[in-house]
Amino acid sequence: MNDSDPQLSVVAQELWDNDVNRLQPGKDYKISLQGKAGFAQPGNNGNDGAFLPLFAFVDENIFKKETFHAFISLLDNYESDAGEPEVVTPEEEFEIRRFLDSVMKTPIMKIVHRYLAEKQLSPKDLSDFKQQLHCIWFELYARKGSSRPDSSGFEHVFVGETRGGRTVIGFHNWIQLYMQEKLGHIDYKGYNVDAKSPTPDENKHIMALQFSWKNGIKPKGSIFIGVSPEFEFALYTLCFLTSPNERVKLSFSLYEVEIVCHHYNQKHIGTTYPVLIKYL
Numbered sequence: 302m303n304d305s306d307p308q309l310s311v312v313a314q315e316l317w318d319n320d321v322n323r324l325q326p327g328k329d330y331k332i333s334l335q336g337k338a339g340f341a342q343p344g345n346n347g348n349d350g351a352f353l354p355l356f357a358f359v360d361e362n363i364f365k366k367e368t369f370h371a372f373i374s375l376l377d378n379y380e381s382d383a384g385e386p387e388v389v390t391p392e393e394e395f396e397i398r399r400f401l402d403s404v405m406k407t408p409i410m411k412i413v414h415r416y417l418a419e420k421q422l423s424p425k426d427l428s429d430f431k432q433q434l435h436c437i438w439f440e441l442y443a444r445k446g447s448s449r450p451d452s453s454g455f456e457h458v459f460v461g462e463t464r465g466g467r468t469v470i471g472f473h474n475w476i477q478l479y480m481q482e483k484l485g486h487i488d489y490k491g492y493n494v495d496a497k498s499p500t501p502d503e504n505k506h507i508m509a510l511q512f513s514w515k516n517g518i519k520p521k522g523s524i525f526i527g528v529s530p531e532f533e534f535a536l537y538t539l540c541f542l543t544s545p546n547e548r549v550k551l552s553f554s555l556y557e558v559e560i561v562c563h564h565y566n567q568k569h570i571g572t573t574y575p576v577l578i579k580y581l
Contacts, residue, residue: 306550309543312416314553316536319408322366322529326504330359330527334503338491338511340520350491355510356479368407369476371400372459372530376477379456387441387451397439401431404531413535422542437541438534442569454570458537459530461514469512469519473574474533475526481514488513493521498577507556507577523574537562537573548576555581 324330332355339348363369378393389397404410405427414430417423423430441450456462461472472478481487492501493509501508509523525533540549540560549560557578563571 306544309539309549310552312412312539313536313551315412316409316532316539317554319412320529320532321408322363322368323506323532324360324363324527326506326527328360329363331357332503332508332526333357334492334501334508335489336491338493338521349488351489353489354482354487355489355512356482359479364476367403368400368529368531371396371403372476373480375400375455376460376480379453379460379462380451387453387456389441397435398431400530401434404534405431407529407531409529409531409535413539417539417542420543434538436568437538437570440569442565454565454573457572458570458574459533463515463517467517469514469517469522471572472514472519472522473524473572475524475528476530478512478524486514493523499579501577502580505555505580507558507575509577523576525575536560537570541570541573550578552581557581 326332333351333353334355335353336350338350364373374396375393378389378396380387405414414423414427418425418430423433438455439453441453443450444452452462457471459474460477461474462470464470478487482489490511490513493511494500498509501510506525506527507523508526509521511521512519537560540562541564543549544562545564547561547563549562551558551560557580559576559578560573561576562573565571
């Protein structure tokens with residue numbers, strides 16, 4: 302584990318301060334933590350510590366905003382089973398380009414682009430930068446055990462995948478979680494906490510949790526809640542391109558976190574998600 306990177310923490314704070322589309326807990330959404338999840342593994346769902354949904358309320362007007370709308374349009378473009386080859390249609394490619402165009406208009410992505418270009422980690426030309434983002438997040442690759450391209454960074458992190466029909470992998474996005482829960486496809490099992498992490502707070506924006514999805518179990522996942530798609534997209538891109546290490550420690554706002562970021566073949570995101578260390 303690395304010590305906190307002061308320079309990256311400054312950039313992360315700037316991203317946080319400019320996340321104008323972030324929802325406010327208790328006002329724009331409300332979650333219900335309920336109890337602590339039990340031990341779970343494939344074939345054993347453990348003890349259910351939550352009998353109500355995680356999301357008690359979300360003001361869906363936020364989903365009309367350009368980046369949210371473009372993000373949500375991507376969520377139904379993927380086969381959830383790892384090992385099932387993905388095929389990108391012209392319509393889906395258009396939706397990807399529309400999403401990239403929408404996030405690049407935001408202050409957050411402009412901040413990240415400027416920083417990465419100054420560090421010579423990204424091209425200064427906007428079109429070239431979008432192509433870099435497309436490669437990192439949307440270019441298909443074959444996950445372990447698959448002979449054909451069946452995954453991408455975006456699918457794994459933001460949409461979620463299943464392995465062997467029993468295990469949920471990836472799936473670190475609150476919007477997908479909310480929408481799948483609303484459809485009845487998610488069973489929230491409770492929050493996760495261990496000796497290294499604090500008990501989650503319903504009025505904070507990070508939590509670890511357990512849930513089942515499509516007959517599979519996610520024994521422990523960690524997500525931001527209420528942040529905009531552009532915030533996560535920018536922060537994870539920043540960590541991917543600035544650090545060869547698998548964990549980047551950052552301090553911003555009320556949080557000290559580790560951003561876990563696994564590289565795949567050095568040019569794609571394998572997975573990435575936040576781990577709350579402590580509240581500041």
